[in-house]
Amino acid sequence: MTQDEAKKIVLEIAHRLSQKKMVLGNGESISQRIDDKLIAITPSNHQFDSLKLEDIVILNLLDLNEEGSCKSCEEKKIHVSLYRADPQINSVIHINQTYVSVYSTLRRAVQVPLCFIPILGEEVPCSYYSFSRSKNLGKQLLKEIRGRSSVLIANHGALYQGKNMEEAFQSTMALEKICEELVHKAFCYLTGESQWSLQCVRDYYVKDQML
Amino acid sequence: MEFAMCTGLLCKGPDVMKELVLKFQNLIEKGVLEGEGAVAFRTETAAYISKTRTKGNPMTIEDFITLEDDFKEDLQELPKEYFLYLAIFDAFPRANIIIRTETESVLTASIVNRTIRPLLDDMASVMGPSLRSVNEGLWNNPQKIVRATTALKGRNGLLIQNNGLICIGASFTEIERIALMIEKGCFASIGASFLGGGYPIGFLRSWILHKSYQLRLYKQNRQLQE
Numbered sequence: 001m002t003q004d005e006a007k008k009i010v011l012e013i014a015h016r017l018s019q020k021k022m023v024l025g026n027g028e029s030i031s032q033r034i035d036d037k038l039i040a041i042t043p044s045n046h047q048f049d050s051l052k053l054e055d056i057v058i059l060n061l062l063d064l065n066e067e068g069s070c071k072s073c074e075e076k077k078i079h080v081s082l083y084r085a086d087p088q089i090n091s092v093i094h095i096n097q098t099y100v101s102v103y104s105t106l107r108r109a110v111q112v113p114l115c116f117i118p119i120l121g122e123e124v125p126c127s128y129y130s131f132s133r134s135k136n137l138g139k140q141l142l143k144e145i146r147g148r149s150s151v152l153i154a155n156h157g158a159l160y161q162g163k164n165m166e167e168a169f170q171s172t173m174a175l176e177k178i179c180e181e182l183v184h185k186a187f188c189y190l191t192g193e194s195q196w197s198l199q200c201v202r203d204y205y206v207k208d209q210m211l
Numbered sequence: 212m213e214f215a216m217c218t219g220l221l222c223k224g225p226d227v228m229k230e231l232v233l234k235f236q237n238l239i240e241k242g243v244l245e246g247e248g249a250v251a252f253r254t255e256t257a258a259y260i261s262k263t264r265t266k267g268n269p270m271t272i273e274d275f276i277t278l279e280d281d282f283k284e285d286l287q288e289l290p291k292e293y294f295l296y297l298a299i300f301d302a303f304p305r306a307n308i309i310i311r312t313e314t315e316s317v318l319t320a321s322i323v324n325r326t327i328r329p330l331l332d333d334m335a336s337v338m339g340p341s342l343r344s345v346n347e348g349l350w351n352n353p354q355k356i357v358r359a360t361t362a363l364k365g366r367n368g369l370l371i372q373n374n375g376l377i378c379i380g381a382s383f384t385e386i387e388r389i390a391l392m393i394e395k396g397c398f399a400s401i402g403a404s405f406l407g408g409g410y411p412i413g414f415l416r417s418w419i420l421h422k423s424y425q426l427r428l429y430k431q432n433r434q435l436q437e
Contacts, residue, residue: 024391027333099402103406105330132332155330155331155332155410156332183402186406187405190405201319202315206322206323
């Protein structure tokens with residue numbers, strides 16, 4: 001794969017995630033392997049919707065040297081560790097979607113429904129809580145994600161990997177869908193409502209918290 | 212530091228007003244600014260506050276009046292946030308922009324009127340160890356206004372009972388990030404409560420995250436200045 005092809009893949013996924021409102025702020029990152037030594041990775045402090053091809057950084061996996069007009073994202077070390085650990089991994093996505101973030105605050109694994117097992121496996125584990133970008137968290141994530149496509153980061157979001165970008169992207173969509181259903185089902189179970197509605201959520205939450 | 216540099220604005224002089232209004236309009240379009248709360252900003256020379264906004268109407272320069280101690284307008288015509296915003300600008304030299312927003316989760320959290328502890332580390336880094344809430348009816352009450360500014364100390368946001376969230380920041384990018392993060396954090400609190408409640412981030416960790424976030428912002432602003 002050429003550098004330009006990898007940059008285009010990263011850019012396309014960044015825009016797709018942005019269109020689906022899966023990203024917020026600038027704490028997210030995407031990377032794509034070019035060859036054994038290089039990856040294309042999103043820059044720091046850039047929002048995905050306004051990202052351009054020239055903003056994507058080329059990062060050397062061996063010495064972490066960067067090539068490009070911007071600085072690479074702050075999570076580059078975890079991306080590099082994933083590529084170094086498994087040569088079959090070609091794409092990594094780190095995003096903090098709304099429902100995945102909600103579920104991550106419970107600090108427990110997600111049991112995957114049957115229809116999503118081919119994408120996510122039977123379970124998506126959750127790391128213990130540690131400062132983001134700390135070495136401890138990096139080691140923990142690396143251990144948990146081995147042989148899987150995704151891992152929840154406690155009180156933060158999730159990390160996804162795949163043999164190609166489409167695979168990693170499908171994992172992001174699947175996990176968000178599962179977490180959304182879990183939250184909605186819990187709400188319906190508690191309130192007896194048939195579906196999630198904003199007014200009912202507000203009424204129930206206010207009543208529950210006031211008690 | 213120069214005002215335009217801090218806020219991320221490109222224009223200077225008379226055009227700055229036009230650009231500021233456009234930026235606020237942009238916040239409305241992005242869904243960051245919802246409800247009818249007033250917004251305020253200060254330039255190098257003066258501070259301005261918007262009259263009460265009506266949903267669907269675009270903002271114009273004429274919607275803004277000067278925010279000063281010896282106000283010339285009739286007290287009835289002033290937006291209710293007038294004195295609170297004046298006190299905030301006085302107490303927080305870093306605050307260039309103030310908004311009051313009533314996004315869904317933020318409004319729900321404000322109705323409950325309780326301090327919210329951060330469940331997400333992004334939220335902790337942006338808002339500090341907690342998001343405090345104050346009782347409504349503070350608009351013309353000096354003592355309650357002092358209490359509200361105290362509750363805002365070391366933080367970027369404050370919930371006002373039944374009135375959503377007050378957000379302060381140095382730039383539009385910062386305000387946008389703060390408002391979105393607090394909305395997401397409030398949603399996380401609500402969503403996690405249905406699942407049995409999430410684990411909040413400890414006070415000390417939140418404080419450290421917030422300080423490191425502020426340091427990063429300071430460095431970015433310095434780089435911009437250079």
